[in-house]
Amino acid sequence: MGMLTRIDHIGIACHDLDTTVEFYRTTYGFEVFHAEVNEEQGVREAMLKINETSDGGASYIQLLQPLTEDSPVGKWLAKNGEGVHHIAFGTADVDAEADAVREKGVRVLYDSPRAGSMGSRITFLHPKDCHGVLTELVTSATDH
Amino acid sequence: MGMLTRIDHIGIACHDLDTTVEFYRTTYGFEVFHAEVNEEQGVREAMLKINETSDGGASYIQLLQPLTEDSPVGKWLAKNGEGVHHIAFGTADVDAEADAVREKGVRVLYDSPRAGSMGSRITFLHPKDCHGVLTELVTSATDH
Numbered sequence: 001m002g003m004l005t006r007i008d009h010i011g012i013a014c015h016d017l018d019t020t021v022e023f024y025r026t027t028y029g030f031e032v033f034h035a036e037v038n039e040e041q042g043v044r045e046a047m048l049k050i051n052e053t054s055d056g057g058a059s060y061i062q063l064l065q066p067l068t069e070d071s072p073v074g075k076w077l078a079k080n081g082e083g084v085h086h087i088a089f090g091t092a093d094v095d096a097e098a099d100a101v102r103e104k105g106v107r108v109l110y111d112s113p114r115a116g117s118m119g120s121r122i123t124f125l126h127p128k129d130c131h132g133v134l135t136e137l138v139t140s141a142t143d144h
Numbered sequence: 145m146g147m148l149t150r151i152d153h154i155g156i157a158c159h160d161l162d163t164t165v166e167f168y169r170t171t172y173g174f175e176v177f178h179a180e181v182n183e184e185q186g187v188r189e190a191m192l193k194i195n196e197t198s199d200g201g202a203s204y205i206q207l208l209q210p211l212t213e214d215s216p217v218g219k220w221l222a223k224n225g226e227g228v229h230h231i232a233f234g235t236a237d238v239d240a241e242a243d244a245v246r247e248k249g250v251r252v253l254y255d256s257p258r259a260g261s262m263g264s265r266i267t268f269l270h271p272k273d274c275h276g277v278l279t280e281l282v283t284s285a286t287d288h
Contacts, residue, residue, distance in 0.1 A: 004172050006195040007151055007203045010231055012277060020275050027248055027274075028148050028233070050233070051150040051203075054196035059151045059203060082276030084228040087154055089172070089194070104171055130171075131164050132226030133156060 003097055005055035008090035008138045009047070009062040009117075013077050017065035020082075021046050030061065034118050042071030047117055057090050057140055062117065086124070088136035092143045098123045101137075106130065113139070147241055149199035152234035152282045153191070153206040153261075157221050161209035164226075165190050174205065178262050186215030191261055201234050201284055206261065230268070232280035236287045242267045245281075250274065257283070 014020035024030045033049040048061040064085060066074030076085060091097045094113045102108045107126035116122035119141030127134040158164035168174045177193040192205040208229060210218030220229060235241045238257045246252045251270035260266030263285035271278040 004174075004194070007154065007205075010151065010154060010228075012275070014275050023275060027245055027250060030148075050148070052198035053203070059195075059197070061151075083271070084154075084231060084277055087228060101171055106171060127227070131156070131158050131167060133228055 003093065003100075004089035004091050004137070006053040006057050006090040007059050008057065008088040008136075008140070009060040010084060011062045011064055011086040011088065011136070012083065013064050013066070013073050013080075013085040014082050015065065015077065017044050017046055017063055020063050020065075021048075024048055024061065024063070033060065036117065037067070038115070038117070039067070040114060041073075041116075042067045043073050045117060053090070055090065055092075057143065060117075062088075086134035086136050088122070088138045090138055090140060090143065092139060094121050094123060094137050094139040097137050101125060113137075147237065147244075148233035148235050148281070150197040150201050150234040151203050152201065152232040152280075152284070153204040154228060155206045155208055155230040155232065155280070156227065157208050157210070157217050157224075157229040158226050159209065159221065161188050161190055161207055164207050164209075165192075168192055168205065168207070177204065180261065181211070182259070182261070183211070184258060185217075185260075186211045187217050189261060197234070199234065199236075201287065204261075206232075230278035230280050232266070232282050234282055234284060234287065236283060238265050238267060238281050238283040241281050245269060257281075 030048040034047040106129040109124040113121040125135040174192040253268040257265040269279040
């Protein structure tokens, strides 16, 4: 209980990553902290660091462009249009937190955590078990 | 530029505030930090404090139950179902930031900021000008 120690990021799906990065840069002054392609997740993504957090981590805006139309984010975009795709809570131990929420009856989408941004390990909770919010749990490479 | 210094909160619309508060408490251990009714916004809300931020503020999950079906959040819920309604960036000067983004061509929904949670002052940016994301700018009562 209470072992999710930060809002790690807000994941936002967009049609064109470069255009959306440029919007966040010119409108708010947010710069790209990190960019990568995650083939397993089927996304091209950019992380915009907004602030540091009291648990030693940070909070980001994560912009996501699907690599293909039939990827999960691609299908989500086709249905919903651009917008907030998921939210992510940071924890020092994503394995233990995933087990804990699973025991409470929340469906966890992966049997074990997978590779997320910047060397993190992530899992997702089913949005229908979370009042409509696709919720990620993440342990960053620097969490300890 | 760069004067939005934190993710202040993620606003999540729900049908029943008590049930949703209880979900966040039992699943993650998040407790209610503050609750209030905002008649002008047409919502009953609970703020769950997740972490403190490097600008001296904090990040919250904001759970929102509409007071009436014909309120903005009520209409949004009827169309979209439960889920992330908006995101909010914190700034020391919401008036200046609202003016700055307006000058860049982003529609600001209020002529001047209105009362938000916990004595804050808030405004919203049109989601169609923000790649589908209803975006709030907020100066908290403790921002300076």
